[in-house]
Amino acid sequence: xxxxxxxxxxxxxxxxxxxxxxxxxxxxxxxxxxxxxxxxxxxxxxxxxxxxxxxxxxxxxxxxxxxxxxxxxxxxxxxxxxxxxxxxxxxxxxxxxxxxxxxxxxxxxxxxxxxxxxxxxxxxxxxxxxxxxxxxxxxxxxxxxxxxxxxxxxxxxxxxxxxxxxxxxxxxxxxxxxxxxxxxxxxxxxxxxxxxxxxxxxxxxxxxxxxxxxxxxxxxxxxxxxxxxxxxxxxxxxxxxxxxxxxxxxxxxxxxxxxxxxxxxxxxxxxxxxxxxxxxxxxxxxxxxxxxxxxxxxxxxxxxxxxxxxxxxxxxxxxxxxxxxxxxxxxxxxxxxxxxxxxxxxxxxxxxxxxxxxxxxxxxxxxxxxxxxxxxxxxxxxxxxxxxxxxxxxxxxxxxxxxxxxxxxxxxxxxxxxxxxxxxxxxxxxxxxxxxxxxxxxxxxxxxxxxxxxxxxxxxxxxxxxxxxxxxxxxxxxx
Amino acid sequence: xxxxxxxxxxxxxxxxxxxxxxxxxxxxxxxxxxxxxxxxxxxxxxxxxxxxxxxxxxxxxxxxxxxxxxxxxxxxxxxxxxxxxxxxxxxxxxxxxxxxxxxxxxxxxxxxxxxxxxxxxxxxxxxxxxxxxxxxxxxxxxxxxxxxxxxxxxxxxxxxxxxxxxxxxxxxxxxxxxxxxxxxxxxxxxxxxxxxxxxxxxxxxxxxxxxxxxxxxxxxxxxxxxxxxxxxxxxxxxxxxxxxxxxxxxxxxxxxxxxxxxxxxxxxxxxxxxxxxxxxxxxxxxxxxxxxxxxxxxxxxxxxxxxxxxxxxxxxxxxxxxxxxxxxxxxxxxxxxxxxxxxxxxxxxxxxxxxxxxxxxxxxxxxxxxxxxxxxxxxxxxxxxxxxxxxxxxxxxxxx
Numbered sequence: 096x097x098x099x100x101x102x103x104x105x106x107x108x109x110x111x112x113x114x115x116x117x118x119x120x121x122x123x124x125x126x127x128x129x130x131x132x133x134x135x136x137x138x139x140x141x142x143x144x145x146x147x148x149x150x151x152x153x154x155x156x157x158x159x160x161x162x163x164x165x166x167x168x169x170x171x172x173x174x175x176x177x178x179x180x181x182x183x184x185x186x187x188x189x190x191x192x193x194x195x196x197x198x199x200x201x202x203x204x205x206x207x208x209x210x211x212x213x214x215x216x217x218x219x220x221x222x223x224x225x226x227x228x229x230x231x232x233x234x235x236x237x238x239x240x241x242x243x244x245x246x247x248x249x250x251x252x253x254x255x256x257x258x259x260x261x262x263x264x265x266x267x268x269x270x271x272x273x274x275x276x277x278x279x280x281x282x283x284x285x286x287x288x289x290x291x292x293x294x295x296x297x298x299x300x301x302x303x304x305x306x307x308x309x310x311x312x313x314x315x316x317x318x319x320x321x322x323x324x325x326x327x328x329x330x331x332x333x334x335x336x337x338x339x340x341x342x343x344x345x346x347x348x349x350x351x352x353x354x355x356x357x358x359x360x361x362x363x364x365x366x367x368x369x370x371x372x373x374x375x376x377x378x379x380x381x382x383x384x385x386x387x388x389x390x391x392x393x394x395x396x397x398x399x400x401x402x403x404x405x406x407x408x409x410x411x412x413x414x415x416x417x418x419x420x421x422x423x424x425x426x427x428x429x430x431x432x433x434x435x436x437x438x439x440x441x442x443x444x445x446x447x448x449x450x451x452x453x454x455x456x457x458x459x460x461x462x463x464x465x466x467x468x469x470x471x472x473x474x475x476x477x478x479x480x481x482x483x484x485x486x487x488x489x490x491x492x493x494x495x496x497x498x499x500x501x502x503x504x505x506x507x508x509x510x511x512x513x514x515x516x517x518x519x520x521x522x523x524x525x526x527x528x529x530x531x532x533x534x535x536x537x538x539x540x541x542x543x544x545x546x547x548x549x550x551x552x553x554x555x556x557x558x559x560x561x562x563x564x565x566x567x568x569x570x571x572x573x574x
Numbered sequence: 575x576x577x578x579x580x581x582x583x584x585x586x587x588x589x590x591x592x593x594x595x596x597x598x599x600x601x602x603x604x605x606x607x608x609x610x611x612x613x614x615x616x617x618x619x620x621x622x623x624x625x626x627x628x629x630x631x632x633x634x635x636x637x638x639x640x641x642x643x644x645x646x647x648x649x650x651x652x653x654x655x656x657x658x659x660x661x662x663x664x665x666x667x668x669x670x671x672x673x674x675x676x677x678x679x680x681x682x683x684x685x686x687x688x689x690x691x692x693x694x695x696x697x698x699x700x701x702x703x704x705x706x707x708x709x710x711x712x713x714x715x716x717x718x719x720x721x722x723x724x725x726x727x728x729x730x731x732x733x734x735x736x737x738x739x740x741x742x743x744x745x746x747x748x749x750x751x752x753x754x755x756x757x758x759x760x761x762x763x764x765x766x767x768x769x770x771x772x773x774x775x776x777x778x779x780x781x782x783x784x785x786x787x788x789x790x791x792x793x794x795x796x797x798x799x800x801x802x803x804x805x806x807x808x809x810x811x812x813x814x815x816x817x818x819x820x821x822x823x824x825x826x827x828x829x830x831x832x833x834x835x836x837x838x839x840x841x842x843x844x845x846x847x848x849x850x851x852x853x854x855x856x857x858x859x860x861x862x863x864x865x866x867x868x869x870x871x872x873x874x875x876x877x878x879x880x881x882x883x884x885x886x887x888x889x890x891x892x893x894x895x896x897x898x899x900x901x902x903x904x905x906x907x908x909x910x911x912x913x914x915x916x917x918x919x920x921x922x923x924x925x926x927x928x929x930x931x932x933x934x935x936x937x938x939x940x941x942x943x944x945x946x947x948x949x950x951x952x953x954x955x956x957x958x959x960x961x962x963x964x965x966x967x968x969x970x971x972x973x974x
Contacts, residue, residue, distance in 0.1 A: 281723065315756040324755045331722060332755035336746050342715025343747070349716060350723040353675065353701055374742075377712030384707055540757040541792050543815040546843070546890040 204414050206458055208428035209437060212487075214495025222437060227502045233274050233432055234497055235511055237266040237490050240290045242515045243299060244463070247306060250523055251320075251467045256306045258320045262287050264430075264462030267489035268394050270294060271435030272362070272457075275443060279359040281351075282330045283344035285337060286321055287394060288364045295328040299518050303526035315540070316532040338369045341378030341391070348387035352450065360388040360446040362439075368399025370413050382452035383421040390442045391422075391454045394429060396461035401474040417454035429459030430489040433496070460487065534560075651834045657827040659801035660690045663808035664728065666837065668698055671726065674812055677704040677713050678730030687732050688768055688827050714740035714765065718748050722759040726812060734769030734821065735781035748817045749792030764811040765819045770861055770911055771948050771959050772824035780948035780955075784821055784888050785917040795888040796842055797821040797860045801831040803886060806840030814842060821888070823861045845892035851881030853973055854905040857896060857922060859885045862909045862960060869965035878969060888918055896922075897930055904935040905972050909960055914942045939968050 179188040209218040216222065225233075244261040251259040262269055269290025276282075282291055289302065301313070305323050308316035313325055314332065324332025331347075334340065344363035351359060369375055370393060382389050393413045397404055410416060417424030423445065427438040435457060442453040460483040464471040471480065497503040538545050538553045545553070560567050654662065668674045676691055682705035685692030695703040706713040710731060717727035731737040737744070744765065751759055771780045784795055794816050798804035804822070811818040848863065849870060858866045863884045870880050881899055885892060900906055906926060910919040919940040926938055941960045949955055 283719070313756045313758060314754055317756065318754040322754070324758060326755075326758040331719075332751055332759060334747055334751065334754070336742060339715060339743060339747055340719075342709075342712040342743070343719030343722070345712075346716035346719025346721070346727075347723040348719075349701075349704075350720040350725045353725065373709075374711055374715060377709040377715070380707055380709065381712050381716060385704075540753045542752075542794070543760070547893065548890050 198409070199411060203411050204426050206426045206428050207434055207438060208431045209433040210431050210492055210496055212492060214492050214499060216433075216496070218434075218437075222433075223440075225433060225436065227500070229274060230493075230497050230500070231502055233270050233436075234490070234493055234503060236270045236273075236290065236294055237432070237493065238508075238511050239299075239515050240266050240269060240293055241490065242512060243289075243293075243302060243519050246516070246519045246523060247303070247320075248463075248467065250306075255523070255527055256320050258467055259306065260286060260321050260466040261463035262290060264460045264483055264489070265394055265396060266290060267432035267493065268392070268429045268435055268457045268459055271432040272392055272439045275436045275439035276362060277359065278329065279356075280329065280443070281344075281347050281359065281361045282328075283340040283347065283361065283363040284323075284330065284333055285340065285364045285366055285369060285394075286333050286335075287366065289321065289323060291364075292323055292325065292328060292330050295330065297323070297325060297328060297330075299515075299522040300525060301325075303519075303522040304529070307523075307526040307529070308531065309526055309529040310532050311526075311529055312532070315536045317536075317540075338365065338372035338374035338378070341365065341369075341374050342381060344389055344391075345378050345381045345385065345387060348382065348389040348452075349385055352385070352387050357447065360390060360443055362390045362392060362443075364392050364394065366399060367393065367395040367397070367404050367407055367413060368402065369393070370416065371407055379416070379420045379422060379452070379454070386451050388446040388450050389452045390439065390446050391452065392439070393454070393456045394459060395456050396429075396459045398461050398465070398471070398475070400465040400469060401471070403475075412456055412458070414454065414456040422452045422454050424454040424456065426456045426458065429457030430487055430492065432489060432493045459489075649832060651832045653830055653832050654801050654805075655827065656798075656801045656804050656822075656829045656831075657688055657690050659805040659831075659833060660798075660808050660822070661692065661694070663805040664691065664812075665694060665697070667809055667812040668694065668702070671812075673724060674726045674728065675702045675704065675720070676728045676730065677706055677717055679706060679708055679713075679732050681705060681730050686730065688822075688824075690827075691730070710736050710739040711743055714743040715747070717763050717765075718743060718751070718761055721761045721763045721817075722751065726762050726764075728764045728766065728812060731765065731767030733779050733781075733824075734767045734783045735778050737765065737767060737783060738781070738786070740765075741786070744787070744793070744817075744819075745790045749790040752816075753792055760815050761817050762812075762815050763817045764808075764814075765817070766808075766811075766822060768822045768824040768827070770821075770823040770825070771943075771955065774950055774952055774955060775824070775948075776950050777947035779824075782912045782917070782943075784819075785912045787819055788889050788918060788921060792817065793889065794818045794842055795821065796886055797823075797888055798886070799823070799826060799860050799863045799884055801829060802833050803840055803846060803884075805833060806838055807842065807886070809837075809839045810842045813839065818842065821860065825861055843887045843890060843892055845895040846884040846886050847881075847895070848884050849880065849882040851879040851903070853879045853903060854881065854907055854969055855896070855899040855903045856880050856882045856907045856909060856965070856969070857885050858882070858909040859888065859918070860911065862911050865960060865962050866909050866965055869962035869969070872962065872966050873969055876966075876970075878973060880969060885922070891922060891925055893925060893929060896926065900926060900930045901933045904933055906934065906938045907965070907968055907972055908938065908940040908942075909965055910940070910942045911959060912942050913945045914940075915945050917942050936972055939972055941965065941968055 179186050209216055209222055211217045240262060244263060247256065247259050248261050250256050265287060269288055273291040273294035278295060282288075284291065293302075302323070304311040305314060305318075306320035308320075310316075314322070318324070318332070319335070322333040322335065324330060331340070331343070341363055344361050348361040351361065363378070365375065379391065382391070395404065395413055399407055404412070412426065414424045414426040425438055425442070428434050438455055442455050445451070446453050462480060462484045494503060494508065534557065535553075537556075538549050541549060664676065668676075676694065678686070680687055681691040682695040682700060682703050684705075685695075691703060706716070714729055714737070717729040720727050731740070748761055748763065748765075752761055769781055769783055784797065787793065787795060794814065796807050796811065796818065798807045798820065807820060811820050848867065856866050856870075863882070866882055870882055873880050881903055883895060883899055885896070908919040908922055910917055912918050914920070919942050923938045923940050941964055943958045943960065946958060948958055
């Protein structure tokens with residue numbers, strides 16, 4: 096009998112140790128020494144447990160009685176199953192070997208990709224074929240994004256709009272992720288994801304209207320260019336300070352959880368610089384603790400204005416930060432639209448079915464300047480920019496693949512570019528000519544109804560304009 | 575935390591000192607559609623408490639059970655402490671609207687550091703009364719995101735001072751997103767918590783954040799001072815479509831008062847007439863109301879007749895009620911707990927000067943705390959807060 100117990104206890108305990116390190120289950124039972132050795136114990140429950148709010152977590156010493164295993168059966172003497180202790184937060188095994196966890200692992204986390212540089216599929220069996228329709232739509236959208244960026248950037252240079260930010264080099268992250276989501280998924284963007292809005296049906300005219308801040312702008316001319324927002328596209332209005340959208344995204348995901356919505360998740364975008372902000376930490380931690388369906392997508396494009404990632408953080412990119420919060424993470428080649436599509440599809444499924452957060456780091460490169468107020472040649476070599484623009488162009492790679500499939504050709508490409516170019520130019524011209532919002536819109540939407548003092552301020556402003564019409568721009572005449 | 579709760583017990587002595595006027599004056603503001611209606615409730619009435627006036631939408635007429643109902647009660651209503659009144663308001667709103675939820679540190683099973691959310695987690699579940707990790711910027715942001723998606727969160731800051739960490743979210747997002755999104759997204763959050771100078775809580779726990787927040791466009795600010803207005807303002811704040819910051823005071827949580835059984839909602843933009851008078855208008859809010867009322871007793875004995883108004887609405891000011899009073903008395907004294915520089919009193923002085931300059935017989939006097947961090951030592955702390963004696967002196971000087 097004793098022999099049986101001896102072997103079985105070791106067996107049970109070895110299983111436990113295995114599960115300790117390989118699984119991450121949570122159980123709310125307190126396990127005691129007795130239950131381990133209970134022969135009726137078919138439950139080899141893993142030993143992480145969440146401290147229940149109401150149970151006091153007494154630090155219990157758990158020691159396997161030496162009589163239950165003899166020394167000749169022991170292979171190692173520093174067998175970890177010597178002692179463990181129930182600290183608040185879970186059971187921890189002791190070790191008598193002092194070792195610091197290294198700040199870097201030997202190898203960097205590898206990056207998932209599907210298409211190689213020549214547009215050939217190199218992925219594993221988990222790859223799911225993308226249809227011709229979807230692929231051509233994706234390519235079309237990437238072209239649209241690129242062309243729109245080019246012309247609106249030029250418009251700023253010509254002084255027609257005050258500001259613009261391009262997404263050059265990041266088209267694949269934009270469109271690849273957008274294509275993998277459903278229209279019910281709520282998007283909390285940072286500012287370099289207009290492609291997601293484009294995919295959902297925001298027209299070129301609507302983009303131009305926002306940039307010109309005219310009467311047709313959904314934001315009523317109140318936000319800077321590229322700070323798009325559209326409730327009907329589930330795209331939440333962009334706010335300039337970075338990372339503020341992350342805790343808000345968690346709040347939205349919490350609201351989905353409250354509503355018990357099983358078919359939608361929240362997607363929050365961020366850049367590499369954003370991960371230094373306090374709100375990043377806060378948002379990630381909350382998402383993990385609240386167990387909400389959210390996918391965090393970090394566009395690690397190497398630069399935060401002039402700050403390279405080596406000055407931004409010292410960790411192995413952003414993907415390793417996920418596990419620190421207890422969040423599943425993956426790294427993907429952000430210039431490979433197919434890979435991004437696959438990964439976001441999978442991440443979304445995890446978030447929704449398991450109701451927990453996922454972190455995706457998409458490695459890419461910011462080919463353009465940070466914005467029209469920036470000249471990135473001042474802080475980075477031009478050949479680096481050219482290399483990523485030409486050799487590592489996400490559109491080129493995707494195009495090679497769809498051309499190989501016979502779904503695309505040179506003619507279609509130039510035709511698409513021409514058409515879109517005409518549309519964009521037209522949209523800009525129309526937006527430019529359209530009236531600006533009326534004076535009334537200066538005071539509405541501050542509250543649901545203007546307060547007394549706001550009404551007073553409006554009256555006072557109108558009086559001033561009437562008294563000095565020449566000092567005010569012509570368009571305020573049509574109040 | 576235990577120390578502060580014990581010190582609160584001392585504050586209940588305040589309730590004996592003040593006489594809570596049971597008649598609430600209903601002031602209507604012309605030209606502005608009131609979102610909520612003040613229900614006049616005459617607690618001394620013997621004809622029971624009938625709801626006079628209009629009904630708002632779906633007013634639930636469930637009577638709140640009174641904890642003690644003596645058989646031969648001539649008074650109707652039930653007695654509550656201020657934190658219980660806040661809880662009642664919160665509870666009623668959570669029952670009425672399933673979108674209302676609470677988030678903050680220790681609000682769940684612990685019941686909140688000041689017991690405002692006690693019992694709610696058991697009633698509505700862990701998800702609706704959410705315990706959060708310690709990150710004010712995070713749960714405030716979370717509340718904003720949830721609000722934009724359709725919920726109505728009530729965000730509790732354990733102490734107003736900690737909400738400074740959430741200033742970015744409150745200023746840059748909470749106040750602005752309704753505007754910058756062109757009206758597409760509304761943010762009906764309520765941000766509440768205790769602030770003000772307590773009993774020896776130290777500088778960081780004695781912040782008066784109303785002065786920092788008052789500039790933020792897009793938010794409304796109210797300060798409660800009695801159990802009656804605490805419950806009414808809590809309900810009004812939750813029902814409002816705008817983000818509202820509800821300022822409570824650490825020392826007022828144990829005030830006791832008899833409040834009506836039937837449902838009532840107060841207006842967020844109205845001031846409260848505490849004591850009508852003729853000689854001088856004293857404007858105050860939150861805890862200073864009690865110091866003013868104490869001074870008023872002395873003043874009445876000395877032959878003065880002060881009119882005391884609890885401004886309640888810190889943003890925007892109820893200039894109608896205030897103006898009416900100034901036109902009657904021609905003298906204004908502002909008593910506040912904020913610092914001298916940039917406090918609510920400073921803004922109020924400017925507003926009154928601008929609007930009612932012709933009606934003033936004397937310059938406006940504003941009594942406020944000095945521009946120092948609140949010290950810990952009891953004597954020092956007492957000297958930074960305006961005391962009744964100062965108020966009496968100020969009125970005497972004003973009315974010469």
